[in-house]
Every structure is written in structure tokens, then in C-alpha cells.
Amino acid sequence: QSALTQPPSASGSPGQSVTISCTGARSDVGTYNYVSWYQQHPGKAPKVMIYEVSKRPSGVPDRFSGSRSGNTASLTVSGLQAEDEADYYCSSFAGNNNLIFGGGTHLTVL
Amino acid sequence: QVQLVESGGGVVQPGRSLRLSCAASGFTFSNYALHWVRQTPGKGLEWVAVTSYDGSNQYYADSVKGRFTISRDNSRNTLYLQMNSLRPEDTAVYYCTRDRVDMITFGGLIVYDFDYWGQGTLITVSS
Numbered sequence: 001q002s003a004l005t006q007p008p009s010a011s012g013s014p015g016q017s018v019t020i021s022c023t024g025a026r027s028d029v030g031t032y033n034y035v036s037w038y039q040q041h042p043g044k045a046p047k048v049m050i051y052e053v054s055k056r057p058s059g060v061p062d063r064f065s066g067s068r069s070g071n072t073a074s075l076t077v078s079g080l081q082a083e084d085e086a087d088y089y090c091s092s093f094a095g096n097n098n099l100i101f102g103g104g105t106h107l108t109v110l
Numbered sequence: 111q112v113q114l115v116e117s118g119g120g121v122v123q124p125g126r127s128l129r130l131s132c133a134a135s136g137f138t139f140s141n142y143a144l145h146w147v148r149q150t151p152g153k154g155l156e157w158v159a160v161t162s163y164d165g166s167n168q169y170y171a172d173s174v175k176g177r178f179t180i181s182r183d184n185s186r187n188t189l190y191l192q193m194n195s196l197r198p199e200d201t202a203v204y205y206c207t208r209d210r211v212d213m214i215t216f217g218g219l220i221v222y223d224f225d226y227w228g229q230g231t232l233i234t235v236s237s
Contacts, residue, residue: 003154036223038155045205045227046155057225089155091223097169099157099222 004029004090004102011108012080020105022073022090028100030071034093037066037075040104041086049088050075077107085109112136112226114206119231122196132189132206132228140164140184143209143220146191148202149230158204159191160220163213174200196235203230 005023012018022029022037029035035053038046048057050066053073063078073092077084090102118130132144146158159170159180168180179192189206207224 034221034223038224045229046224047227048210048223048225051210051223051225052221091155091157093222097160097220098171101155101157104154 002100004092004100006088006090006102006105008103009106009108011110012077013110014080014082016080017076017078018080018107019074019076020088020090020107022075022092022102024071024073024092024094024100026071028071028092028094029068029073032093032095035066035068035073036091037064037073038089038091039084039086040089046089080109082109112208114208114226114228116204116206116228116231119204119233121234121236123237124197124235126196127192127194128196128233129193130191130204130206130231130233132191134187134189134206134208137208138212139182139187141212141214143213144182144189145207145209145222145224146180146189147205147207147224147227148200149205150199150202156202157222160209160222161189162218162220167218193233196233198235201233201235203232205230 037050040046054066065076089104113135115133145160161180165182177195181190206228208226210225
């Protein structure tokens, strides 16, 4: 199973919105609702921001939203803030008791 | 509060073995599936293995199948990863993670997303 495809980098100015894509296949992102997004600051463990494509855990700001179209999932961060600068990883259940991650996107707040 | 604390990391020669532990607290350990996820230095995340809430089922990534064994001791609230025949490409930070759903609500379902992560332990495989 190949890794999910994410752009290596993304950027936006404070207050702007940025969308990060995560492209998989019909056999993973396109089929299963278990698509998640994780935020990771340097030296820290990842933190879940979105699960089941578009659900937000309690405590995650509603500036973070998730969606999916076909085999591509997306994470949108609205009203960018300095603390949003981090690495973001998507993941998807891929069937057959297997999980795959994207390669990660470094988000820069300009 | 939920805590997952990994231990057992270090430097090991190729071909040797190592066992990681993850001590859990702050939740009913025996109600949740648990995973190991690793992150190579400067690179991305890779799911490694999962054990069901009662330890009756284990699943592995192809890259570690046959070499790594995940297990748990629900009486000690501890998760393990026995790593044999280690290779340089196994060098990574290994995280213990909790599956988001509990067996009380969802039976034995494993959803493969993680609501809590440990701080990670670094394994370096090098001669």
C-alpha cells in the first residue's frame, strides 16, 4: 500500500485560510471514513485534529475542518494563527487491518 | 488524565533484539486497542502494529511482519513491542498510541485513529 500524497509545504498569512490535500486511492481514502489529520509541533507527539473525515475532537478549534472529495481528503485551517505553524499528517484506514499515512505537510504562517 | 509512557529505547546493532514498553494510566486500559506508530528522523509517520483490547488479535505492517510482536498485559496496564532482527531502517521514534474507540461502546472495533500518544522513545539501529 503506497503512502498518501500530501504537498510538502503550505503557507498563509495570519487570518487567511489554507487547505492541505491528501490524495489516496479508492481502496483507502475513497472508501473508508476513517480518515484523520494530525498536527505535530517540533519535538512533540502528534495530536489529532480531525477524525472520521470531518469530525473535530473536543478542544480543537473550529478553525480546523476536514472534508473529502473522491479519493482526496482535505484539511482547511481558517483564520490562521502563529501557533498553527506545524507539520500536518493525514492517515487513512486501508482495509485488511492496515493504516497508511501521508508524507506530511509543513505549514508556515508567514 | 490519560498518560502513555514509552521506555526501552536505545542503540542496538543490526540483527539484534529490543523490547519496548508503554505504561498506561488514567483510563481503563483493558477497554482499548493500542497501537505502535513510528517516525523516522526528519520523516513521516508509519503505523507499525495494533493489539485488540483483550490481546486476542494483533495486526502488523508488512515492513515488520514476522520480526515484531505486539503484546499487552492488562493486569499491569502495559503494552509491549518485541522487535527482533532489527534493521537500520527500523531506526525511528516509536510512539504508543490509543485507539479512539472503547470496547464498551463499540465492541471489538478498531478504528485506526489515535486520541492519545506517548512522548515516544528513540530506537537507533546501527553498528
